[in-house]
Amino acid sequence: MRSWTKACCALAVIGLTACSASPTGRNQLLLFSSQDMTSLGDQSFSQMKQEVPINQDAKTNAYVQCVANAITRQIPKQSGFDNWEVVVFNSDEVNAFALPGGKIGVYSGLLKVAVNEDQLATVLGHEVSHVLANHSNERLSQTQLANVGMQITDVAIGSTQYAQYKEATMAALGLGVQYGVILPYGRSQESEADIVGLELMAKAGFDPKQSIELWKNMDKASGGGQPPELLSTHPSHNTRIKDLTAKIQSMPAFSTPRPNCGSA
Template identity: 75%
Template sequence: MPNLLKTTVLATSIALSACSASPTGRNQLLLFSDQDMSSLGAQSFDQMKQQQKVSTDKKVNAYVQCVAKSVTSQVPKQPGFNEWEVVVFDSDQVNAFALPGGKIGVYTGLLKVAKNEDQLATVIGHEIAHVLADHSNERLSQSQLANAGLQITNIALGSSEYAQYRGATMAALGLGLQYGVLLPYGRTQESEADIVGLEIMAKAGFDPTESISLWKNMAAASGGQQPPELLSTHPSHSTRIQDLSAKINTLPNYGAQKPNCSKS
């Protein structure tokens, strides 16, 4: 059998055996184990803590930790770790992320746009939803099939052997912008994280209607610089707001007590 045909047959076999479903019922290809993903997430997070400035502001840290703890309290226990680790990075980036293995990073610049605890909970819920929906695994799996023979999880992040793949793997974990690799999550994954994240933050007692205010703030902060939706992998702000509004109208009253996470 020719090598190309062998590769095609192997890839097809792997794909058929690794099919899964996302929290919204969407079909996914997941080739990596939870242990593999948790290991990559932990290594990536350790590198970021070494390379980026960590905030020592006690009030800011207490505020972010309070919101994150409230949100993660509504997340089912995940394989590979017991608690979520939350770190605040001192940077003007309007950004946050969550990694497999229970790692959450929040940039202080985000707190200028997410103006209250409900809006911050929207972002944290969204990022956690990426982890719950195995979006990083999905993206790495697609990269694995596109690069036959590349065993990403067998390569240590710090080794010279890994260097040529480091950017792509970081991007697949959702850290592309921090490492100069423009590979954001796709529109389907972003929309999925919006909906799943909204449910999580609402269960925690936060106000889901503030998600609309958040994306209006995001639109204002972008200064109209966001590209047209068809030219972007992210949904437009208007589409996000429309989808979130529709979802809010279907959310039940979870009855959770509203957290009290004060900035001051």
């Protein structure tokens, strides 16, 4: 079969089977199954645990686990995995991530900026929302579509193909090839995760107003060095604060008891 015929067949399959909608109603292209994405998340997280130092402090781990548990209890059972795994990595990076397959990583440097449980819940709600909204699948699908000259149906995500497509898949998962480097999602995906994550943390009993304080802290931590919004894939801190403020004002009050996770 000629390459252009393969591409046409692939596009026909895409048009029939891959259209979906995000939690906010945004159109998405999803070419890969939840099992595919779970496999990628599992493999990536396993490698990270081998290559990045893991924090062994019992108090820190109990604190992060408590906040993560409060968030994930608000999430319906997901296809492809049963439980969320949480690991604290020793790194000065001010960041966290969540991967398909229920994997949550928190860098210890984040705890110096997200200074209380509400602010940590803001970050974890945001990162988990990337998984719930299939953002990794969406990015990997976009990468695959850009290379539609390849036979899409041949690109199964298994252990043998993982090495071949490692760079593309790690980028789609939000991870750099050099572990510890978090690559940004697109601006629309980031904004979507902000809104979905805010509602998630509020449902878990945390104070959504602390999301504003978190981004003020993030702004201070960046030293005002964030590039102009038009040159960045992330919304600016000011845009994020404005959007979160509007969401807080329109959000109903939730009756979930406030978690008591203490502090790191």
